[in-house]
Structure formats: C-alpha cells, structure tokens
Amino acid sequence: MSSTIGLEPVLGRSDEMIVNMGPQHPATHGVLRVVIGLEGERITRAVPHIGYLHRNHEKIEESRTYFQVVPFTDRMDYVSGTQNELPVVLAVEDLAGIEVPERAKMIRTMFFELFRIASHLVWMGTAMLDLGAITPFLYTFWDREIILGIVERTAGARMLPNYYTFGGVRRDLHPHFFKDVAEFLDHLEKRMPDYEHLVLENPIVHARTVGVGVLSKERAVARGVSGPVLRASGVAYDVRKAFPYDAYPEVEFEIPTSDAGDTYARFWVRFQEIYQSVKILRQLLEKTPKTGPFKGRAPARLKISGERYRAVENSRGELGVYVVGDGGDKPYRIKHRGAAFSNLQVIPDLFIGAKFSDAIAILSSLDPVFGEIDR
Amino acid sequence: MGLLGSDERPRDIILGTLDDLINLARSRSMWPLTFGIACCAIEMMATWDPKVDADRFGMFFRNTPRQADVMIVSGTVNKKLAKRLRRLYDQMAEPKWVISMGACANQGGPFRHGYSVVEGVDKIVPVDVYIPGCPPRPEALLQALLLLRDKISDRELRYKRPQEIATDYDVFAEPGEDGRIPVL
Amino acid sequence: MDLRIKRERLFDEDVYTVHPDDYRALCEQLKKDGFDYPRAISSLDMGYGLRVVLQLTRMSDLAKVEVRTDVSYDVAAVDSVTDLWPGVEWHEREAYDLMGISFRGHPDLRRLLLEEEWDLHPLQKRYDTGGYLIPDWRPADWPDPAPWQEPAPSQEDAAPEGGEGE
Numbered sequence: 074m075s076s077t078i079g080l081e082p083v084l085g086r087s088d089e090m091i092v093n094m095g096p097q098h099p100a101t102h103g104v105l106r107v108v109i110g111l112e113g114e115r116i117t118r119a120v121p122h123i124g125y126l127h128r129n130h131e132k133i134e135e136s137r138t139y140f141q142v143v144p145f146t147d148r149m150d151y152v153s154g155t156q157n158e159l160p161v162v163l164a165v166e167d168l169a170g171i172e173v174p175e176r177a178k179m180i181r182t183m184f185f186e187l188f189r190i191a192s193h194l195v196w197m198g199t200a201m202l203d204l205g206a207i208t209p210f211l212y213t214f215w216d217r218e219i220i221l222g223i224v225e226r227t228a229g230a231r232m233l234p235n236y237y238t239f240g241g242v243r244r245d246l247h248p249h250f251f252k253d254v255a256e257f258l259d260h261l262e263k264r265m266p267d268y269e270h271l272v273l274e275n276p277i278v279h280a281r282t283v284g285v286g287v288l289s290k291e292r293a294v295a296r297g298v299s300g301p302v303l304r305a306s307g308v309a310y311d312v313r314k315a316f317p318y319d320a321y322p323e324v325e326f327e328i329p330t331s332d333a334g335d336t337y338a339r340f341w342v343r344f345q346e347i348y349q350s351v352k353i354l355r356q357l358l359e360k361t362p363k364t365g366p367f368k369g370r371a372p373a374r375l376k377i378s379g380e381r382y383r384a385v386e387n388s389r390g391e392l393g394v395y396v397v398g399d400g401g402d403k404p405y406r407i408k409h410r411g412a413a414f415s416n417l418q419v420i421p422d423l424f425i426g427a428k429f430s431d432a433i434a435i436l437s438s439l440d441p442v443f444g445e446i447d448r
Numbered sequence: 449m450g451l452l453g454s455d456e457r458p459r460d461i462i463l464g465t466l467d468d469l470i471n472l473a474r475s476r477s478m479w480p481l482t483f484g485i486a487c488c489a490i491e492m493m494a495t496w497d498p499k500v501d502a503d504r505f506g507m508f509f510r511n512t513p514r515q516a517d518v519m520i521v522s523g524t525v526n527k528k529l530a531k532r533l534r535r536l537y538d539q540m541a542e543p544k545w546v547i548s549m550g551a552c553a554n555q556g557g558p559f560r561h562g563y564s565v566v567e568g569v570d571k572i573v574p575v576d577v578y579i580p581g582c583p584p585r586p587e588a589l590l591q592a593l594l595l596l597r598d599k600i601s602d603r604e605l606r607y608k609r610p611q612e613i614a615t616d617y618d619v620f621a622e623p624g625e626d627g628r629i630p631v632l
Numbered sequence: 633m634d635l636r637i638k639r640e641r642l643f644d645e646d647v648y649t650v651h652p653d654d655y656r657a658l659c660e661q662l663k664k665d666g667f668d669y670p671r672a673i674s675s676l677d678m679g680y681g682l683r684v685v686l687q688l689t690r691m692s693d694l695a696k697v698e699v700r701t702d703v704s705y706d707v708a709a710v711d712s713v714t715d716l717w718p719g720v721e722w723h724e725r726e727a728y729d730l731m732g733i734s735f736r737g738h739p740d741l742r743r744l745l746l747e748e749e750w751d752l753h754p755l756q757k758r759y760d761t762g763g764y765l766i767p768d769w770r771p772a773d774w775p776d777p778a779p780w781q782e783p784a785p786s787q788e789d790a791a792p793e794g795g796e797g798e
C-alpha cells in the first residue's frame with residue numbers, strides 16, 4: 074500500500090524512523106496528514122497528504138445558480154467569512170456588467186478587513202496553542218467574538234454570513250455599525266501591545282521561530298505562495314495593491330514585508346497586517362456615507378457567458394476564482410484557487426532539515442485552513 | 449435518582465446505587481477529543497473560549513482518543529475521512545459518546561448530493577446528540593453537551609450500547625465495475 | 633520553430649490558445665519572458681475534449697497571461713511544467729485527480745484529493761454531481777470546434793510579444 078503511506082523505507086537506512094502525523098492531530102489545524110521521515114530529531118523526508126475535507130465544491134456549484142453559489146464559497150475559508158464570496162461576486166459582476174455603488178464597495182471593504190482581523194486573531198490563538206501557550210487563545214477569541222457580534226448585527230449570521238451579493242451587499246448596515254466598529258478598534262489598539270508582548274516579544278517564541286523554516290524569495294515566488302507567507306520572504310505582492318478591487322484604491326495602507334523569510338517573519342507580518350487593517354477601517358469609517366444605496370441594480374436571474382479570473386487578497390493570500398459561463402443561469406465550471414492550497418505546497422521545502430518540533434511551528438506559521446485547501 | 453436520602457435518615461448519609469455514583473463522576477468529567485474537521489470546528493473552539501466557556505462544566509480537550517470520552521464530529525465527513533473517523537472511534541475506551549455537530553455531520557449538509565460526502569456521520573458511528581445549524585452557535589454545542597450529561601446520568605452501568613450501526617450504507621466499499629462511486 | 637498559437641486579449645489578461653504539442657514550448661518561452669509566478673492550473677471539460685488553463689503572473693510588472701490548450705478525451709495528456717514552476721505541482725495533481733488529465737514528466741502524479749483506489753474523474757461532465765455516469769450528457773447540437781484540428785492561424789496575428797513565433 075505504498076500510496077497510502079507515501080513514504081517507503083529506504084533499503085539500508087535502518088536509522089530512519091517514519092512518523093505519521095494526522096489527520097487527527099491538534100497541531101494540524103484540521104485534517105492535514107504529513108508522513109515524516111526522521112533521522113534522530115532531523116526531518117529527512119516529508120510527504121503531505123490532503124483531501125480529508127474534499128467536499129466537491131466545484132462539482133456541486135455547477136448544479137447551482139450563481140446566487141446559490143455564493144453561500145457555498147463561504148464554507149471554503151471558514152475562518153474569514155465573507156472574504157471568500159468576493160472573487161465570485163467580482164467575476165460575475167465583470168461578466169454581467171453590473172455596476173456597484175460606491176457606498177456598497179466601502180461596506181464590502183469594511184467587512185473584508187474586519188474578517189481579516191478576525192482570521193489573524195484565530196491564527197494567533199491557534200498558533201500559540203501549537204507552541205504550548207494557552208493564554209493568547211483566551212484573549213484572541215474574546216476579541217474575535219466582538220467582531221462576530223458586529224457582523225451578526227448587520228448580516229444576520231456570525232461566521233458564514235452570505236452577505237455579499239452581485240451589485241453590492243444584501244442588507245444595509247445596522248444603525249450601530251459605525252459606533253460598534255469604532256469602539257472595537259479602540260479596544261483592539263489597547264490590546265495590541267498585550268498581544269505583541271505575548272507573542273512577538275515572547276522569548277519562547279523567539280527561540281522556536283527565529284531562523285526556523287527559511288523560505289527564500291525565489292523559492293517562494295516559484296512555488297506560487299501568496300499572502301503573509303510570500304511577504305515574509307520579501308516580495309511585496311498584495312492583490313489589494315496589484316489589482317485593486319472595491320474601495321482599496323481610495324484608502325491608504327502599506328504592505329508590510331520582511332526579508333528574513335523565517336517563521337518569525339511570518340508571525341511578524343501578520344501582526345503588521347492587523348495594524349494596516351485597523352488603519353484601513355479607520356479611513357473607511359470616516360469616508361463611508363451613513364446612508365445611501367447598498368446595492369446596485371442586478372437582474373434577478375443572471376445569465377452569463379464568458380470566462381473570467383478574479384482574485385482578492387484574503388487573510389491567507391491570493392484567493393482566486395475562474396468562472397466559466399455558457400450562457401445559462403448556472404456556471405459551466407468554477408475553479409477556486411485557494412491561497413492556502415498553494416501555500417501548503419512548501420511543506421517539503423520547509424520541513425526537510427528542520428527539527429521535528431520545528432515542524433509544528435512552521436505549520437502554524439503557514440496558517441492552513443482545510444476548507445480552502447481541499448475544497 | 450435515589451441520590452438524596454429521605455428525611456427520616458440522618459442528613460450526612462446519602463443512599464444510592466453504584467450506578468448513580470459512577471454516572472455522576474462520568475457526567476461531570478466528559479473529555480472531548482480534539483478533532484476539528486471543518487467550519488463547525490471553529491465554533492467548537494469558540495465554545496471553549498472565555499465567553500461561552502465550557503471548561504466550567506469540567507470538559508477539557510484530550511488530544512488522544514484513548515483518553516477521550518466524547519467525540520464531537522464537527523464538520524463534513526467525506527469518504528476518505530470516514531475510515532479514519534471510525535478508527536478513532538474504535539480507539540476510544542468505553543464508555544464513549546458521539547455528538548454530531550452541524551448539518552454536515554447530521555446528514556451531509558449543503559454538500560449532501562456531492563460525490564465525496566458521507567450523508568450523515570450516523571452511517572459510520574452511533575450518535576447520541578444531534579445539533580442542527582450551519583454552523584451551530586457555541587451555545588447550541590453547550591446545550592448539547594449538557595443534554596449528553598443528563599443522558600449519561602440516567603444510564604445503567606451495565607448498559608451496553610449497540611455497536612453495529614443500522615445502515616445499508618457502505619462508505620468503505622470499493623468503486624464498482626462501472627467506475628461508479630458507491631453512493632448509498 | 634512555429635508554434636500553433638492564437639492570441640487574444642480578455643479583460644486584463646493575454647490569452648494564448650495553443651496546440652497541445654506546443655504547450656511546453658510556449659511555457660518555456662513565457663518563463664524566459666519573466667513570467668515567474670504561477671497562479672493556478674484550471675481544467676475544463678469542453679464537451680469535445682479537456683482543456684488545461686495555466687495562469688501566470690510576471691512579478692516585475694504584474695502582467696497576466698493565460699495559456700489554454702485542448703486535448704482530446706483519448707489522449708488527455710500534456711507535458712508537465714512542474715520543472716519550470718514548482719508551484720503548479722499540486723495544481724497538476726488536482727487536475728489529474730478531478731479531471732483526468734495526465735501530465736507527462738510530472739515527478740509524482742498521484743491522486744491528490746480523492747483516494748488512490750477511485751477510478752473516476754468526477755469533474756468530467758459525464759458524471760453527475762453524485763458521481764454517477766450520465767451516458768448522453770451532451771445535447772445533439774453541441775458545438776464542436778475541436779481547435780487542434782483547425783489549421784494554424786497565420787503568422788501575423790499569431791506572434792505574441794517576446795517573439796514566440798520565431
């Protein structure tokens with residue numbers, strides 16, 4: 074059964090031990106399985122196995138109308154809610170020529186950034202759980218609940234709200250939205266020094282991440298990784314700047330990059346992204362009109378022909394979608410390009426040569442979400 | 449329960465069966481298995497966060513099935529995972545319970561008609577409590593855990609749960625001659 | 633070398649439709665032109681064959697290209713480009729797994745998402761959502777362009793920038 078193990082013992086190498094990790098493992102963030110060859114503490118070989126959460130997204134979406142596709146996309150990167158809906162919505166808007174009002178774009182962008190903060194908070198909690206610290210989890214999930222409360226007030230659901238639609242969003246903002254978000258941002262800015270203290274300045278984190286799992290710039294680009302993993306390797310590629318969408322051309326923010334490329338750099342970049350999201354949200358709170366249209370005119374029955382690839386920068390990187398319409402009201406084919414899918418490919422590059430306990434730290438710095446990887 | 453003595457007896461003596469005593473201990477220390485599968489797993493984590501805080505009922509995650517009492521199936525089970533899930537269940541020591549969390553674990557959820565999804569985890573393991581929702585709120589999971597607690601309290605110690613699952617569903621089957629995936 | 637190629641512009645991307653035998657040559661040319669970032673490999677069931685869609689970005693100036701090539705159901709294989717862009721390794725495996733397109737020269741062409749024992753490629757249109765075979769899924773008037781049978785377009789409108797046509 075070579076295929077299920079994926080790692081055959083090498084003849085004459087009696088010093089190599091083969092260890093199976095997952096699919097039930099607390100540090101695999103879901104159902105990843107990695108088969109690891111060990112020589113003492115060093116990893117000599119690593120073969121990742123995925124597919125334990127393959128839910129036939131792409132096939133089942135072919136038998137649904139475009140409006141029914143959007144809630145399915147929610148379930149891909151389930152930590153960052155509405156962010157997944159945007160590529161499909163943008164691609165279909167392009168193909169159908171639907172206009173989006175300015176205010177709707179701003180609302181979308183605000184939700185997008187709120188979910189980025191929520192996702193990075195979940196990452197922070199779970200990554201530190203992997204490294205053995207329980208305290209950050211208790212703080213970050215508290216803050217995440219505040220974001221989910223804000224989302225729930227407007228969109229009606231906590232985690233997977235199905236909020237974006239073709240031409241805008243489904244509902245107008247809750248009257249307390251601006252006040253809620255402003256209060257949350259004040260709260261978060263007070264919390265961030267604590268988080269920095271708990272994570273970035275933590276000597277244990279330093280010892281376990283600095284210089285561990287270095288991904289070079291060239292390798293990162295060739296491997297097609299994106300998001301914080303790519304930016305931690307020194308490439309300032311961000312879809313929000315490179316191919317701007319929604320209200321991003323109107324706000325100012327920076328792309329934090331680091332040249333180190335190690336696990337600590339990936340931690341650091343995610344922290345800086347939270348600061349940038351706060352900055353974007355503050356600008357949008359100023360700019361967004363309190364009242365106005367939240368949805369443009371869109372036909373109730375969409376019939377689409379043509380092909381379009383659209384991408385957005387979600388919390389993990391470039392989340393793309395390739396929509397092919399054949400003139401009917403259902404897509405002919407939808408291909409999702411998951412950011413975490415491409416990011417996870419670097420596991421062999423990073424694991425080989427590292428210590429076994431480093432593997433856990435490296436994996437948590439890649440921040441995989443299996444709904445998006447296996448689809 | 450005959451746990452509380454009647455008024456005629458001295459107050460510091462409690463009469464009851466051994467069942468009651470052991471069930472009391474069991475129901476107050478349910479340890480779930482750390483096994484997050486999909487979206488519902490995030491809400492499962494949120495059940496242990498400071499806001500909902502299931503810790504206060506004596507429930508802590510255990511990382512290995514041999515130490516766990518409760519398996520919370522939090523997400524979509526597909527045919528590739530089904531064998532592993534059954535094996536994890538088999539590894540858990542008796543007595544053991546299963547909570548099916550969310551529409552996917554109950555019956556396949558939004559992905560029900562797809563080629564790779566198991567239409568309900570009760571086709572693989574016996575389920576004690578079902579939670580509706582996609583995803584269920586953390587409060588719903590908490591309520592399910594409390595329901596399970598009541599269920600454990602009422603059980604006879606010698607009770608043996610049926611191990612075979614009444615189903616004609618074979619997720620472990622090989623593909624047929626025509627290349628068809630065995631669905632139902 | 634003549635590449636049998638058709639070039640068009642779609643939104644913000646250059647789209648090259650290429651004969652499957654020239655797919656690898658075009659990819660090498662694009663790699664030389666500096667397209668260093670592989671975004672994705674998608675696959676489609678076109679009704680007359682299977683299509684591979686490779687999407688690339690050039691990091692220096694953020695130009696995007698899309699390479700399409702159609703293979704027939706019987707052949708269903710193109711050359712792998714994993715050695716040019718290691719990032720397409722899993723994308724090719726996924727296309728093989730779900731759509732049944734083989735990639736010649738791929739270092740490790742196994743099923744990625746489904747189990748090794750399955751012998752169907754469920755994203756092909758002849759399977760329905762549940763994985764059952766639909767014998768006649770195509771309507772009788774299905775268009776059949778079959779591009780690999782068309783004669784190569786003339787050299788003027790074929791030569792993309794970067795001199796692929798030389």
Ligand code: SF4
Nearest residue numbers: 487523550551552582
């Ligand atoms: S029930 Fe809904 S939220 Fe839960 S795993 Fe299934 S799709 Fe995800």
